[in-house]
Amino acid sequence: MSQPIILITGANGQLGSECLDAATREPQWNIIGLGREELDLENLDSIEEVMDDYKPDIIINCAAYTSVDKSESEKEKAERINGDAPKFIAKWCDDNDALLIHISTDYVFDGNNNVPYLETDDTNPVNFYGYTKLKGETKVLHEDKQAVILRTSWVYSEYGHNFVKTMLRLANERGLVSVVNDQFGSPTYAHDLAEGIFNVIRKYIANEYDKEAVKGIYHFTNQGMVSWFEFAQKIFDLSKTECTVLPIPTIDFPTPATRPKYSVLNTQKYSKAFGWEIPNWEDGLRRCLRNMKLS
Numbered sequence: 259m260s261q262p263i264i265l266i267t268g269a270n271g272q273l274g275s276e277c278l279d280a281a282t283r284e285p286q287w288n289i290i291g292l293g294r295e296e297l298d299l300e301n302l303d304s305i306e307e308v309m310d311d312y313k314p315d316i317i318i319n320c321a322a323y324t325s326v327d328k329s330e331s332e333k334e335k336a337e338r339i340n341g342d343a344p345k346f347i348a349k350w351c352d353d354n355d356a357l358l359i360h361i362s363t364d365y366v367f368d369g370n371n372n373v374p375y376l377e378t379d380d381t382n383p384v385n386f387y388g389y390t391k392l393k394g395e396t397k398v399l400h401e402d403k404q405a406v407i408l409r410t411s412w413v414y415s416e417y418g419h420n421f422v423k424t425m426l427r428l429a430n431e432r433g434l435v436s437v438v439n440d441q442f443g444s445p446t447y448a449h450d451l452a453e454g455i456f457n458v459i460r461k462y463i464a465n466e467y468d469k470e471a472v473k474g475i476y477h478f479t480n481q482g483m484v485s486w487f488e489f490a491q492k493i494f495d496l497s498k499t500e501c502t503v504l505p506i507p508t509i510d511f512p513t514p515a516t517r518p519k520y521s522v523l524n525t526q527k528y529s530k531a532f533g534w535e536i537p538n539w540e541d542g543l544r545r546c547l548r549n550m551k552l553s
């Protein structure tokens with residue numbers, strides 16, 4: 259497979275944009291990025307037709323309904339995009355011997371652990387978004403003999419909407435933010451996740467792994483753990499932004515969707531299988547801010 263066709267869904271989102279950037283370093287690959295206009299995952303009947311048009315060798319499914327709070331009120335839409343559409347993509351991949359890399363979330367867990375979650379730990383989503391993403395995982399694994407699912411967490415990037423950009427905007431507007439300090443996780447730079455995906459693809463193309471043995475779920479986040487409060491402090495510290503950050507408990511910041519208190523993922527399985535030690539979260543943040551010309 260010297261010139262594989264790689265199709266990226268959700269190409270205008272954070273991860274989709276980072277994948278398109280990463281693809282510029284692989285000029286021999288034929289990259290197709292599809293936004294919602296070209297491939298709308300709500301329209302389940304169109305999925306097979308679009309895949310047939312492009313005939314990709316590899317699909318990176320970055321598209322998702324990612325608004326965690328709105329998922330509580332737009333249930334049907336969230337479930338269709340996150341829970342149902344992946345089944346159709348996975349089926350096409352299985353029928354056509356294409357590799358599917360599907361992205362899932364730490365929110366499949368309930369957050370009651372106090373050590374990093376393993377891929378084999380019981381899932382128990384505490385919000386509807388987590389339920390829809392878990393449904394998507396289950397469908398993908400059921401339909402596809404060789405799909406790789408990467409669960410990630412707290413994603414940010416210079417592209418799209420995310421916590422880093424929200425904090426910088428609020429600092430600018432108000433100079434004071436209150437941030438929860440009793441939810442813990444691993445912030446993940448979408449650039450690193452895109453590299454992690456391409457690392458899998460390179461090994462797949464080079465036939466460096468047994469496709470059916472590799473199939474399954476892997477955790478992929480930047481290393482280390484912080485609270486949202488500590489994350490905000492580090493954003494301001496590294497970007498030299500003046501802002502007062504007040505730590506608050508979750509109970510003082512009510513949201514439509516419940517969040518897990520602890521959603522750190524153990525990433526050893528990925529590192530062992532694909533031979534890459536994922537960078538620390540602070541290192542990722544520093545590089546992101548540098549790319550945003552803020553540090």
Ligand SMILES: NC(=O)c1ccc[n+]([C@@H]2O[C@H](COP(=O)([O-])OP(=O)(O)OC[C@H]3O[C@@H](n4cnc5c(N)ncnc54)[C@H](OP(=O)(O)O)[C@@H]3O)[C@@H](O)[C@H]2O)c1
Pocket residue numbers: 267268269270271272273274293294297298299300301319320321322323324339361362363364391410411412413414418419
């Ligand atoms: N963001 C996080 O903190 C986080 C954490 C854990 C896991 N994840 C997972 O990581 C993956 C990438 O997320 P991200 O952070 O890159 O999210 P994002 O920036 O919100 O990008 C998602 C993309 O999906 C597209 N999309 C939404 N509905 C669609 C539809 N019906 N058809 C086609 N495309 C549609 C969006 O298009 P529009 O631009 O038109 O809206 C957007 O470009 C997702 O699977 C997400 O569940 C994210």
